[in-house]
Amino acid sequence: MRSTGQAPTKPLLAAPDRRRLLATLVPAAWPVISWGAPLAARAADLRGEPAVESISVIRSRLELQFAPGFSASLQAAARTWVRTSADAVARYFGRFPVPKVELLLVPEDGSGVRGGVTYDNPSLLIRVRLGRETTEAQFIDDWVLVHEMVHLVIPQIPRSQNWLHEGVATYVESVARGRVGLVSPATVWRVWAADMPQGQPKAGDAGLDHTPTWGRTYWGGAMFCLMADVELLKRSSQRFGLQHALQGVLAAGGNYGESWSVDRILSTADAAVGQTILTDLYRRMKDSSEPVDLVGLWRSLGVDGGTLNDDAPLAKVRRAILS
Ligand SMILES: [Zn+2]
Known part of the structure; x- marks a missing residue:
């Protein structure tokens, strides 16, 4: 403990x-x-x-x-x-x-x-x-x-993969509170843009599964969730996102009272939305120290600090995340 x-x-x-x-x-x-x-x-x-x-x-x-x-x-x-x-x-x-x-x-x-x-x-x-x-x-x-x-949504997983637990909790907390008006969308995006770089790999990083630092665990995990959410919403014309994928885990009996592998959690979540996006992203990030192009991501989502640009190519995806 x-x-x-x-x-x-x-x-x-x-x-x-x-x-x-x-x-x-x-x-x-x-x-x-x-x-x-x-x-x-x-x-x-x-x-x-x-x-x-x-x-x-x-x-x-x-x-x-x-x-x-x-x-x-x-x-x-x-x-x-x-x-x-x-x-x-x-x-x-x-x-x-x-x-x-x-x-x-x-x-x-x-x-x-x-x-x-x-x-x-x-x-x-x-x-x-x-x-x-x-x-x-x-x-x-x-x-x-x-x-x-x-x-409580994510089953127990090996401690070395805690980034998934903390990442989902960190990311979904903001989304869930944003959707009911407890925090404004502009604030959520401003905070993510300011804080998420703490999830980027630093010197000596060996990928999400092998780098249990605070930044990689909380913000690296949250970055994984954001990337997955954006990709899911983009490919489904905003019909399905991480929300629906995680609902699939619950529907399949997954929750913190159970022990599952990360592969099982992600493949169950993928199956709920007919995709392999989470599994593919995990394969790319679990052993890799390659940084995420966050600057490019903010630009395409239309996030410029606290200013949100509705003319950006992925503005619809950005709005779908918090609405
Ligand atoms: Zn936590």
Whole structure:
């Protein structure tokens, strides 16, 4: 189990900027998945009985556990935030990724959503640390919970291939939140254009499967997802994208409660949209240190910093990603 670091006590920036700041200063603050370690921390979280309630999202059940120390008002605000986050995820995938998950919220001093971890053992659990002074605006800006919920879609894979898990969580989090209006399309593209270069190979890189650095894991994986999404949408005249491919994984019984190979995940996703784009892209990138032409990609999508150009050749694809 890896632990998450501390977020700044008083975030002064909107979530995407705060994320960039965190990425620069304390990469360990990023939400993570754990590899089957029993949750020893849970006993320490629960010095006393948690307040437990159940939230339904379509046909799924979220067991929401408030560790001792929540005020009634914080509990109400957190409940709304959980509901909003779960709805954004369910809207993207057409359902919530798993039939049941526990969500343990642990209060601590300060404000803001302070980090999350998703566990698979002994049962599916997302644990999030939450500042007692978190404001409504901070809840709306939060990306951590959606990121953790997206992890539930991808089956467990070998740790060396964690870039796929973190890449999907990083990429889909922005798309899912953008689609329900929690973040604007201009902000999403601006942040991707600024941050995605951190996923490019550096000296000594041996491809996505063999370079477990922070940049390659989170942004290299997100870059893989963006390239796949663009290619899928382009070839289908915007009818099918990564969304539909990942929905195919869920439809085939894949989720974080299962163990699959990366090849199986990608071929299942491809089959759902009648393509081999994800598998082909994986073959190209898994052992290769060749950089992606991001500058050319932004130009063809019509992304120029925070300005979006609708006359660009792939402007329709760009709009389809966030609408
Ligand atoms: Zn993660």
